[in-house]
Amino acid sequence: MYDAVFVNGKICKNPNMVLADDFYFSGLNKPRNTSNPLGSRVTPVNVNQIPGLNTLGISLVRIDYAPYGLNPPHTHLRATEILVVVEGTLYVGFVTSNPANPNQKNKLFTKTLHPGDVFVFPEGLIHFQFNTGKTNVVAFAGLSSQNPGVIT
Known part of the structure; x- marks a missing residue:
């Protein structure tokens, strides 16, 4: 008998019952609907979509932006x-x-990115992305947690 074990708030599956599908997600090649007030759509791939990510410390998102999204x-x-x-x-x-240092002020770091450019947002810092152009934008982001959470 295998008793359910919770790790990071998720049930670890009985190792004898694990399938390839526990490590699989399909469809990040498909554009998402950005017809919303923000003009963007985040498609997460974390422990909720891929149970096999539990304890692995990584996840991924696809972000689609409409013009000015x-x-x-x-x-x-x-x-x-x-x-x-x-x-x-x-x-x-x-x-x-x-x-x-109390003499320092909060500092804004910004950059304009083009295809192939990479930018890092350190853990816990407030960050944003804005499509400045007249065409759609597609970006992918890796995160250093299987369940990074988000606070807007």
């Missing part, structure tokens, strides 16, 4: 994010918080 300021308290632009032009940035 925005992924609004948000943070991931459990993950650093590394983003790569595949198509289009994307303005990205993050803000430091609670500087150790």
Whole structure:
């Protein structure tokens, strides 16, 4: 008999019952509907979509942006994010918080990314992405947690 074991709040499957599908997700090649007030859509691939990610410390998202679409300021308290632009032009940035030196101010770091460019958002810092162009943008991001969470 195998008793259910919870790790990171998720049930670990009986090793004798694990399937290839526990490590599989299909469809990130398909554009998502960005017809919403933000003009963007995030497609997550984390432990909720791939149970085999539990305890592995990684996840992925696809982000589609309509022209002038925005992924609004948000943070991931459990993950650093590394983003790569595949198509289009994307303005990205993050803000430091609670500087150790009282004489320092919070600082904004921004960059305009083009296809093939990569940008890192450190864990816990507020960050955003904005499509500055007249064409769609597609980006992929890896996160250093199987369940990074998001707070907008």
